[in-house]
Every structure is written in structure tokens, then in C-alpha cells.
Amino acid sequence: MDRGRRALLAVVCGVAVAGVYAAQPVLEPMGRDLGVPAGLTGWIVAAGQVGYLAGLVLLVPLGDVIDRRPLIAGHLALIAVGATLTAAAPAAWAAFAGLATAGLFAVVVQTAVAYAAAVSPPTERGRSIGVVTSGVVAGILGARAVAGALAEMWGWRSVYAVLAVLSLALAALVLAVLPPEGRTRRPAGYGHAIASLGGLFGQRFFLTRGLIAFFLFASFGTLWSGLSLPLADGPWRLSESQIGLFGIAGLAGALGAARAGRWADAGRAAPVTGLALSLLVLAWAAIAQLPRSLWLLIAGIVVLDLAVQAVHVSGQHLLTAAYPDRTSGAIGGYMVFYSLGSALGAAATTAVYAVHGWAGTSLLGAGFAACALAVWATGGRPPAGTADRRSPATLRYSHEH
Template identity: 75%
Template structure:
């Protein structure tokens, strides 16, 4: 796959997922528009996440049913555009929530796109291509904060959904014209068979481990990014939408810094790198918790958090698509159910916790989710509590130096060999 096609797939992922997260930096003005209280504003984001969850179960398995995923990608992008444009003109809360759920449901085009990228990639390049395409997801989640903040200050929050809807429509036209066919040799599975296979995956130790890691990983991620606008818009900072949105640049720096995650996975280091990144995730919250008095420590924490999330996410997907090359759509869709549930939990919980316990409470919540993710990884890899504590201490003492990375290589079995 050439660089331009990889870039197109990354843009598809970025635009689709941006529609689910565009509300994060403008929760306050959106809530005011629809009469939603500050304590309940997290549900604006969670609505899209629950739509996403429904799409993962009902729509993503279609990728293993249709003969040509390119057309499926185009159709899903077009319907996503409809949901985004309806959100931009919604006069009431229930109409906005319905439109956001529709956009979220068909934003699972992301998983079909990742499955397509894995399918057309040679085994030796699968991790690299998944890493590049998945970087579009993180870029969309964080980049939309920048765009949303800037546009909202000039033309209001609705302008963001107009832009995203137009981009989704344009991509729906472009995808079938530019991308090559997969040339799958196996006959596609039936829809019922694809749905049934989702339940069977829950009995697999490797899948369940990666799923639980994703659940807690993205609960921690959602705790930060769905709640960050609240303390930044409050005293002592009092930032507007534009300045809050610029923190997406910080997150992008961390996420794009993990661009080599796919290469590490191709080199057989998916599992140890995931463990290292999860330990780093826990430590990132120690810096993020200092937001009330230090923006610089917040910046450092955000960079570390998004680096860690991207490394773990790419490693998980590489492991699962390598183990289930014949049904990549279904396995990614089932895995992302955990992602969606975790993101929705983080988005809903952080606003409620912030209202009652401030940013300290939200930081404790994010740290707790990150710790649970590391425990799930350790149990899956068969590590003892002492080994995990020793690794955390190493990360704390040595920072993010490359020398710390191999320390658990001998303690964990790479996911592709499980």
C-alpha cells in the first residue's frame, strides 16, 4: 500500500471519529444551547459513544460479509455525514442526541477501514500500516479539539458539525475511486455467522485480555479529554473554547510520538511495549493532577498519556488481527466494544466526579482506570505483583529512556505468539 492510500485511510478514520469527540471542548456552550446542566453534559459525548457501541455490534461484522469493503466504507461515511449535519441544525436536545447517536453508530467505519488496511497489507507490514491508519483516529480525536475551539469562537459550535459532515461526504465519494480492491480469496462469511463469532471470541484468553485492557485504557483516556474543558474554563484559568481546543496540539505530540508502535509490533515486541506504556499511563496522571497550579505539568502529563494510549491500542490491534487474519472486521469490532464502553464510562463519570470532587477527583478516577488496565495486562501475561511493581519503579526512575523498554521482554510473551 503506497503512502497516499495510507494517508487517505488515516483521514477517513480521523474525520469519522472526530464527529464522536467534537463536543468535548464545547460541552459548556452545547449544554447551554440544549438546557443540559454541567453535571450531565458528559452525556453529550457519551451519546455518540453508545451509538458507536451499537455500530460495533451490528455494523462492523458486515466487513466480513461484503465482498468489497470499499463500498461499505463509502456508505458508512455518507450516513455519518447525515448524522453530523443533522446535529448542526438540531433545535432541541433530543434531536441532537438522536443525530449524535446516528453519527456515532456509523463512525464505526473506522474499524472497517482498519480491517481493510490489515487485509491488503503483507504480514511484515501489517503493524506499520495499522499504526499509520490508527494514527488518524488519535489525530481526529485530538485534532478536532483544535478545530472545534477555533471555529466555535468565530461561528459557534454548530459550524464544526457542518465542516465534518461536508468532509465525510467528500470522502464517501473519493474512497471507492482511489482504493484498490482487496482480492480476498476466502468466501465472505454470512452475517449471522459473523455475529455469532463475536460471542465466541469472549472465550479466548488473548482476546478477553486485550478487550479488558482497552476498556480501562480508554476509560482513562475519556476521563481526561471529556473532562479537561471543565477545569480549564473554570478558575484560575478561565480559558475560552479556542485556548482549550489548543490543548489538542499537546495530545497530538504524544500520540504521533508513538508512530513507531506498529514497527515495534512487527518486530515482535507488542506485549512488552504495551506493559511499559501502561506503566507510563499511570505515572502521567501524577502530572495531570497538578492542573490547578501548573499548566506545564499538565502538558507533560498529556503528552505521556497520549503516547501510552497509542502504543497500547496499536499493539492490541496488531495482536488480534494477526491471530484472526480471516475475520479482521469482526475481531476488531468486538475489541472496540470494550473501547466504546470504556470511553463512554470515562466521559460520563469524569463530569460527575469533577462536579463533586474537583479535578483531584477526576485525576484519581483516571489513575484508577489506568491501574486496572495494567493489572489486566499483567494477569494476561502471567506476571506477578512484584514484577509489575518493579517495572513501575523502573519507569519512575529512568523516565522514558529506551533502556527501560526491554526490561520486561523476558517476563512477557509477545501477543503474536500467544
């Protein structure tokens, strides 16, 4: 995995996740054009997220059955199909079908992470995961900015037309540039991979990392799903374009992902997780100052995104080391916790803000972060029988917990 191949996989992740989030800044024109009532436009985004959740369970385990390189290319091609259907949709039902399809195959992100882990030597696994994961951060932020600009120039349909072209081009590049995995033994069948995924949920180590992710991204979702409410209200009363600029501070998360990978390779994944979760709690103290200071808010956002990505990359590194024969299933199962936590944060933040304002929202986000820290403190060892295949990061985690 040289620098160019890591960068290619990061772009794959960015484009794939953009297919899920690109609708957010263009909900109003999409809903109006497709005849979706204003109160139901949220389902435009939800369609992609529902597809994504289904893909985590049904598609990601395929990476433990067949070569991930053609799987990545195939999923990108099918994202292009979904994006094309959305761009050409004559009615709402067609757009929902296209968005759900693009979301279903957006789980190519997890397959790309598993591929990067599988073809990297143990001493560089964390670095590869960090670089590839940084593409997700850039994709989420870039989708909001680029989609708004494209929609303003050529209409919302151009957003999905561009995504379709990019997905097809990346599918071709993946087949041309990335090497095959070269697995040394024949993997089990798809049914076994699905059953194996279910078995992970009964293992304490996996549940520990999953619950950390659940509370981690509940805290993350609390911020990003609720931030526009106080910024649009007094005393700031910022416009939508001004509020969107705060997402630039989230680019720090991409830098954090790459650096966290290096720390994981050095065997510091476990202590980095604890330190990052502690910083996450403290970040909310700065974020809570939003009604009084935008500079403290920005500082809090930077710290929060760095902490989230450090924990996220460290967790994936430990899981791929602990479950080397089912890395796709382990990452897919882990991301189920991610999705559920994000949904909880998004749903809870608006309800709490309506009753208790930004102070209540900040306490909610800090509370989720504290829960993640408490779960980390309880520990959880990798499963028996994997000691000889674990990386230094996983071994150190086992000793310390």
C-alpha cells in the same frame, strides 16, 4: 498500502470520529437554538456515542462478510446524511436523529483499520494500523478546534455542513483510490459474523486485550473529561480557549500511534504494551502536579497520550493477527471495551473531583492504569489453530505470556 493510501484512510478516520466529537465545543449554542434545556445538552453528544456503540455490534462485523472498500464508501455517504440532517434540523428530535446516524456509521473507523490490516503484508501491518489510527487522534483534537472556529464565524450548523461535504468527497476518493481486498475465499454470512463476534468474548486472549483497553481508556477518559475543571478553577482560572490549547499536547498520541505500529511489526508489541502501561501509571504522577505546575501537567499529558496510543495500536495489531478471518469482528468487539472504558472514566472523574479534588482524580486515573497493567501481566494466548497465520508480534506475545 502505500503512503498515500494510508494517509487517505487516516483522513477517513479523522472525519468520521469528528462527527461524534464536533458537538462538544458548540453544545451551548446548539442547545439554545434547538430548545434543549441546559441540563440535557449532554445528550447531544451522547446521541452520537449511543449510535457508535450500536454500530460496533451491528455494522462492524459486516466487514467480515463483504468487501470493505465499498463498505467504507457507503458508511461515509451515510455519515454525510446524518450530518446534513443535523445541519438542517428544525427541532431537537431531528438533530438527535442526525447525530445518532452519524455516530452509527462512524464505526467506519474500525472498518478502515481492518481494511488496512487485511491489505498490508504481515511485516507492515502494524505500521498501517498505526498511521490509520493516528487519524482518530487528529480527528478528536481537530474536531474541537475547527468546530469552535467554524461556529464562531458561521454558526454551529456550518460544522455539520462541512462534515457532510468532506464525507461525500472521501467516499468518492475511497472508491477511486483504494484497491479491492481480493479475498481468496468466500466469507460466512452476516448471522455467522455476529455469532462469531459473540464467541470472541469467551476467549481469554480476546478478553485480555479487551480488558486492557477498558482500563486504558478509562484512564484516558479520566484525564480528558475532567481536565477542564481544575484548569478553570484556582489558581489558574484559564478561559475555555486557553484550556482547549492543552489538547495540542495530545497530538503526541498521533506520533505514538505511528511509531507503535513499527514496533509491532518488529515483534515487540507485547513488551511495548507492558512498558507503555508502566509509563501510563507514572504519567499520572506528573499530571497530579497540576495545581502547582502546568509544565509538569503538559509533560504528563504527552507521556499519557503516547502510552495510550502505543497500547491501542499494539492491541489491534495482535488481534488482527490472531483472528485473520474475522478482523472486523475482532476490532469491533475490542472497541466495545474501549467505549465502555471511556464512558466509565468520563462519569467517574467528575464525581471524584467534586469530593476529593484533582488529587483524587489523579489517583483514579493511575488506578485504572494499574488495573490495565495487572491484566497485561496475567497474559492470554491467541486461540489455537492460528499459529501458522500469526505475525512475529503475535508469536512473541504467545511465548512471553
